[in-house]
Amino acid sequence: MEVTATEHSENKSLWGGAKKPFEATYGKMMMWFFIVSDALTFSGFLVSYAFSRFKNIDSWPIADEVFNHFPFLHGVEAPMYYVALMTFILIFSSVTMVLAVDAGHHMKQSKVAFYMFLTIIGGAIFVGSQAWEWKNFIKGEYGALETRGGQILQFQNVETGKRVSLEEFAFELPTDRSTHEKSKGLWFSNESTISEITVSEVKAGFKNNEDLVIRTEKLNSFGRKTVLSRENSLAKIESASQVVQGANLVHNEYGNRLFADFFFFITGFHGFHVFSGVVINIIIFFNVLIGTYERRGHYEMVEKVGLYWHFVDLVWVFVFTFFYLV
Secondary structure: OHHHHHHHHHHHHHHOOOOOHHHOOHHHHHHHHHHHHHHHHHHHHHHHHHHHHHHOHHHOOOHHHHOOOOOOOOOOOOOOHHHHHHHHHHHHHHHHHHHHHHHHHOOOHHHHHHHHHHHHHHHHHHHHHHHHHHHHHHHOOOOEEEEOOOOEEEEEEOOOOOEOOHHHHOOOOOOOOOOOOOOOOOOOOOOOOOOOOOHHHHHHHHHHOOOEEEEEEEEOOOOOEEEOOHHHHHHHHHHEEEEEOOEOOOOEOOOOHHHHHHHHHHHHHHHHHHHHHHHHHHHHHHHHHOOHHHHHOOOHHHHHHHHHHHHHHHHHHHHHHHHHHO
């Protein structure tokens, strides 16, 4: 009974309001509550992505083929290299944030400012790199055809086994087709900018080039795109209804459009978190420079924003694993 009474007394003194729970301030507790709730949000997104991928596993795009660009190395295939570099930069920014927090504990203003500055640079580089990845993903590289049933048809050279872009073989045929504008339409509605290449031009060029075959979005038992024979390719191309270049929320030249939907939403949501973190870090950085936290006698605000920054870094590890590695 004495032990029970003692434990009750300790718990009452700990959570009774007279003391800070585990010496954590109100600001830290609220930051942890936010992190936990945001972690549950990201978990829901990634679980939804996993279920969708499992359901469409035979048509899911291959990450090595989608993310194979590197700045200033046009035409050079570098699968996942730039994404790996982005990940390294973001993780390294977590290291500099740890150093900034440690310097704050020792009340070293100049070191806090220096490491905060490095953290801001790392976050800005990551956000810019993500925008560059989006640009390439939206623009596309090779182009493809989409059938009336929504299946993606890509083109491959028989001898080299490499993909061929539509511009390399499509015939230029005379056409008077123009983008529909609401000012000229019966129902005053716009349409997205049409492709510079038409389905007829792609079909004509394909039939004239015997070195080309079609590969579908379906994966074979080896995890590779299914390549059709020349005869089956000629039959398959007749079902094509439109040209697809790049990716958006409706069409995706790389394969299943759900991949693009999840990519834009999840990486965009995470990118917004990183951008917000950069903005907050800039505010904290200038407060450090003007001596706000020196006058307060502590750098707890740096520690709180550090918790947020480590969280967005950790989330990216899971996003990177789900989208690029698995």
